[in-house]
Amino acid sequence: MSTPQHLHDVLVHLRRIIRATDLQSKRVVKACGLTIPQIMVLRSIEELGDVTVRRISDSVSLSQATVTTILNRLEDRKYVERVRGQKDKRIVNARLTDLGMQILETTPPLLHEKFINEFDALEGWEQTQVLSSLQRIAMMMDAESLDAAPLLVINSPDAQ
Amino acid sequence: MSTPQHLHDVLVHLRRIIRATDLQSKRVVKACGLTIPQIMVLRSIEELGDVTVRRISDSVSLSQATVTTILNRLEDRKYVERVRGQKDKRIVNARLTDLGMQILETTPPLLHEKFINEFDALEGWEQTQVLSSLQRIAMMMDAESLDAAPLLVINSPDAQ
DNA sequence: TTAAATTTATTACAGCTCAAAGTATAGAAG
């Protein structure tokens, strides 16, 4: 039975991937002064318009608390504004400032160029396989959803 | 050309996986008082005997600095000792204490039970595919190695 | 031998991350 070994390997590869992601974030900081999570939050706001913290947090897969601290930093630097909801004053809507839109123009790709190139070079079916494995892992790791979920719907025809 | 969409999806799934890993670490803390990185460092020391910080850092895919701070915490709690090298006094060898070995016995699996079950339930070829995709991604994301490397050697017949 | 370069580990710093506790607001029930 080779599964235990496979599980160990899964863990090792995941750690490497997490580390690589972190290193890439540091590289991106040098290039544009923003971390990847910051950029993801900015993009999320850009895409969704005025959004609540909750919506951002869902959209970028981070906790509300994390998004709040990221928004704090972005607000300090004048990239976003917070606007209290008119009707419901508990709600905070985040909004890009002009400066925020500008800085967003300057952000580099969030995946390393090497990755992009090599992924591009893969055959279509290989890309699909990698993506589907990734989706599968994400789903299996998500302890909240107990389901065995739909799966296999990869190529959602979506923007960007 | 669907690649840009694929790249976006890769990013999204990666973030979900990273988050799930983090959440699992929090769960493990509750179960045994140690985080996943701490356990990985402990296991690494257990497996390799007296090891240098550098060796640990390679083995767990973390920077030297990170391993140092983790070792600090583990040393505070008396799970490891640091022993200066005799010949080369720059070197620090980490060593498990008895307490460290004990606590290691109590650590739960580092992957969520749900993941383990579902991964177990996959066909052998599916496991291999997932693993190989993961390895591929890890490799493509590793900006240090420029190579297109060997790849495809999955089932290393190794311990644990 | 002395100076320079390299290696090994640590410290300082900034940001990410979450759970849990706290704050403020809103809505419902009495």
Next chain:
DNA sequence: CTTCTATACTTTGAGCTGTAATAAATTTAA
């Protein structure tokens, strides 16, 4: 109106993480 409950966000506390700057020891070169 008051109290209870739920919601939306923020704060707090602790750990992870990496780079850059040190510090200490070793090795190499002059």
